[in-house]
């Protein structure tokens with residue numbers, strides 16, 4: 001009955017996943033999006049790269065830009081150590097409403113703070129609103145032409161520290177060419193490209209991992 005695609009994804013989760021089991025939640029979404037309706041989740045293939053970078057970083061405080069329906073929110077939150085937090089930013093209220101339900105169904109809501117609004121407005125308020133000193137990890141997955149301005153904003157707001165890891169989705173498809181130029185040419189970042197495929201497809205895409213050097 002779900003009239004929108006995000007609502008149909010939520011239905012697929014409620015029908016096929018086990019409440020409180022994050023793995024079953026994102027697996028149900030992957031199955032639905034691979035076999036029924038494509039959707040712009042980071043997906044299972046790039047998701048494995050996300051998992052491995054997260055396990056390496058083990059962030060105490062993480063930021064996600066572009067929640068969409070919460071697929072990567074659940075993937076990230078399930079790997080966080082006890083007491084660690086993920087702040088995720090989404091400006092589309094309809095997407096945020098579905099994401100909240102998927103996050104709750106997975107049982108990771110205690111680790112996640114979903115903030116509704118545009119990243120450009122919210123990033124400057126992070127310190128005061130959430131008492132954050134700096135982020136250990138940032139997952140960029142929102143409008144691709146916001147990657148550079150928001151990275152600069154994070155720098156200017158003192159929200160990055162020596163060693164903060166930025167991981168950017170879609171640097172090939174749809175593409176974030178300005179962002180690749182920025183992090184690859186800047187002496188303040190150590191950057192590496194993880195080649196993969198666009199979610200649920202054979203088209204090339206990849207994740208760019210960039211360590212802020214301070």
Ligand SMILES: C[C@H](C[C@H]1O[C@@H](n2cnc3c(N)ncnc32)[C@H](O)[C@@H]1O)NC(=O)c1cc(-c2ccc(F)cc2)cc(O)c1O
Pocket residue numbers: 040041042065066067068069089090091092095117118119120141142143144146169170173174198199
């Ligand atoms: C941008 C979206 C992801 C979400 O980001 C929220 N958002 C935006 N700008 C802001 C902000 N400034 N602040 C807060 N939230 C924000 C939005 O509402 C979406 O829910 N992601 C994509 O468009 C996306 C597209 C594709 C894709 C690839 C090939 C195709 F043929 C077609 C589409 C693949 C992907 O993997 C994506 O990630």
Ligand SMILES: [Mg+2]
Pocket residue numbers: 040041042141169170
């Ligand atoms: Mg993406």
